[in-house]
Amino acid sequence: MHASSSSSNCSRDSASLFVSSTRAATARRNSAAAFRPTSNIYLRRQKRTSRGYDRNASTTTTIRCHQKTSYETVNLGKTQHGIAFTDLNNICNEMIAKNGIKNGQVVVHSRHTTTAVTINEYEERLVDDARQFLLKLVPPLYPYLHNDLHVRFPPDDDRWKGTVEEWRAQEPLNAHSHLIAMLLGQSVTVPICDGKMTLGTWQSILFVELDGERERTVGIQVSGE
Amino acid sequence: MHASSSSSNCSRDSASLFVSSTRAATARRNSAAAFRPTSNIYLRRQKRTSRGYDRNASTTTTIRCHQKTSYETVNLGKTQHGIAFTDLNNICNEMIAKNGIKNGQVVVHSRHTTTAVTINEYEERLVDDARQFLLKLVPPLYPYLHNDLHVRFPPDDDRWKGTVEEWRAQEPLNAHSHLIAMLLGQSVTVPICDGKMTLGTWQSILFVELDGERERTVGIQVSGE
Amino acid sequence: MHASSSSSNCSRDSASLFVSSTRAATARRNSAAAFRPTSNIYLRRQKRTSRGYDRNASTTTTIRCHQKTSYETVNLGKTQHGIAFTDLNNICNEMIAKNGIKNGQVVVHSRHTTTAVTINEYEERLVDDARQFLLKLVPPLYPYLHNDLHVRFPPDDDRWKGTVEEWRAQEPLNAHSHLIAMLLGQSVTVPICDGKMTLGTWQSILFVELDGERERTVGIQVSGE
Known part of the structure; x- marks a missing residue:
């Protein structure tokens, strides 16, 4: 990262x-x-x-x-294959310190439809449990309608510039990643008190890749005084 | 809508x-x-x-x-049967523009116990996948305790004005809708930066009906400067 | 409580x-x-x-x-065994009234890795349904990697002061609780409008114990004017 x-x-x-x-x-x-x-x-x-x-x-x-709002789209680089977790506590702490927020909130939100943001313990074996559990709960190999690319078309607005064939060629078969993202959640808000996030001892703000490996960003906003 | x-x-x-x-x-x-x-x-x-x-x-x-807070309970009208998704991006963008928020947050929250709010791609076949997946994960036909209306009573505060029989007659058998709502989440917070929500290209804020069809509202708050 | x-x-x-x-x-x-x-x-x-x-x-x-931010770590005392729900509406309403917030937000967040915060109806039979559903979805008796304490070590930072043996002796076998916490969510944000939370009639902010019984706290922040 x-x-x-x-x-x-x-x-x-x-x-x-x-x-x-x-x-x-x-x-x-x-x-x-x-x-x-x-x-x-x-x-x-x-x-x-x-x-x-x-x-x-x-x-x-x-x-x-002194009311202040600062937002950054933080580049996480290329994530790992499949489902992978990234601990964002250090990045959030740096943004809070850099902006001198003493009392306020940090909002961390997913900017992709196949990533999520949650809070839990960043323990490597628990991360493996989560990976297995989520893939068992929402198996990638299943006849999802979203994965039938041959009957789908890119949106007819300006979000896609290329041809239909180019769109189908780059579109991943990742319906399960979308569904897991819905279950895990897209935004967390953590109060800041006396310059520190009010997280418990074992809590980390976790960015969750659900369709890696891919270049990803995460949105972090600190606000307060 | x-x-x-x-x-x-x-x-x-x-x-x-x-x-x-x-x-x-x-x-x-x-x-x-x-x-x-x-x-x-x-x-x-x-x-x-x-x-x-x-x-x-x-x-x-x-x-x-210039710090400003504006809240609206937006009437979505009658939703579709069963599980249905509504894209709220346009409504949120209008509220941001109308209130002239340049930097701040939009909070969208579910105001019903059998609806949810999440963020994902508003693609019609993915919406069908989600509908099927959620009903398979939490099947409506199951002996839920919450659905045993004959042993349940309305709350003994002023939230219900009628008789027990009237309450039982209008109460839907929707324990599964409550459980899905817990999994999908009740509020999302999206930063606003330079007058725009910081969503990714394919992200939509989605209102999720889980017990339609019903008249529904959604709460949207924009705040910032 | x-x-x-x-x-x-x-x-x-x-x-x-x-x-x-x-x-x-x-x-x-x-x-x-x-x-x-x-x-x-x-x-x-x-x-x-x-x-x-x-x-x-x-x-x-x-x-x-009049912009104001107030945070409290509220002690909920010892929770019930296993999975248990606590209605936080009264505590939130008291904090809003005490701080005189007319327009703003309340953020409620879980401070433990095996607790969650969600919003739903606080109905005792629904709570039992949720308990059964979650334990069926993420069964406690499963060979989770996180529960293999004999191959795990405490973190090598200052969060654990004792020996490895002491750490293993106190560490619960609760991988399933972590996974359920990820599904239910860690923070909810509810707008405050005219001095009141904008919840629907049947909605309660719920603290969810997933590995009780244990002494627990919950973080509540009210902000606004």
Whole structure:
């Protein structure tokens, strides 16, 4: 796995707002830091100097709003054959730290119709149990209608650019992978508290490949303050 | 499907806050637009005119907070018999556009105990595979305890107004639908980035009827800035 | 069930921010209450008195931001044997009321690898059906690899402090519980609208014990304004 972020990420940091208008000579600043622990807005204010008349008075207002949302499409590289699990805890922790989220949520979601996202223990023998269980529950060798490529056509919108033959040639026989994906789930939301995911000791956020090996991405969003 | 929103929707748009106090003659405005891309608060400020003394000074402060939450209970009308899938992408996209959410989340959740929400490819033959697979996995004809209506009673709170006989007469034999609903899941959260859901090319948010045909609604919430 | 919150909870209430600087004699306040229904920021402002020159002028600015996030690890006490369901609606409703969230979300997530969170009807015979169905679908008596404790070792990080023998002695044979947890799901997100969860009439947020009896906690986060 080479977990480099892909180019399709975006981030909006409300903390970058600075509004200031200064006409003062002297600045007496309230300590912005004092507000930091309890709020997501703080306001620094240069008050007026007392110089006879008020003609040199000033008001400098700085407002910062710490509500933040950052999304990344993380490239997981080429997955293993068949069903395979990838532990995403480190990637999520890095995104939380990088964005400085103290209280909020991390949303991890599958971006493919034959992958899933779930939370469980990342233990190699349990992963093998899951692989066997899921393939027994939804066997790949079964007369699924979705796998009858000779009677299927690509969608008639702009999602497929090539010919019908090209589409059939690249389309995998993976109805079982779709069905397993439905059972395992497509998105998990984990609260962030004091800068950490509130997962239990043995929990990992798991990306589940169900039709590998393939190049895959996963969507991760952190938001909060 | 006639996807008109039902009446039980609500919306709070923080952007509608305008706080202003004006005593000035002349207004010199900072460009509010300049702050828009990077923040969810902007502040327009009419500064004082320099007119000898400061008695005509003014401060007009306009604060807008763009964090927004909007929820709708969308009426899906009467669903098809048995198990049926409805693609919700268009409804979700409309809600995102209507509320002008650029970065945030869409939460779609099932509001019935025998419906589900999942994400997968909306391909008609795959939908048939899913229908067959789910009914084979959780067969409707099985001696479920929940279907023994003759020994069951309506809840003794105010959720049921009629008699026991009326309750039994309208109660469907749908234990299998409840169990499938548990397997498929009740809520999905999809990040919104640059005004678009971050779904993959072939992904649709799917409402799943498991005990049709019935009048159904689905809950959709968009939030963000 | 004794649902006392555990000590590992945290809360950030942006509403607690008050920034004020007063040099005025008289205060003319805009009604803060007037802004409350439509916004999450309001601004009270003591304007200047008109007393000849402006030397006694004042500016009192109070900004409140109502975006709030509160997380609690709720202690559910010792669960029942095997598979057992706990209705969390009351606990969630209390957290929403206590934090005064009008519009936002509640996220409930499993903090154990052999528990799950789902939404369905909390009906005792349906709960028995679910118990039987899940144990039939994923039978406990099966040669799971995860249950071969004699060839497994504790993780080589700081999550386990004791010896290998101590770890093996306390490790339950619960591969089936892990697999059921993956199928049922680990987190649900329910929108809050007008101070209430937008659940349907018969829906309950259900904590699912899959390897009881054990002391368990569940993570609940409410956020919004």
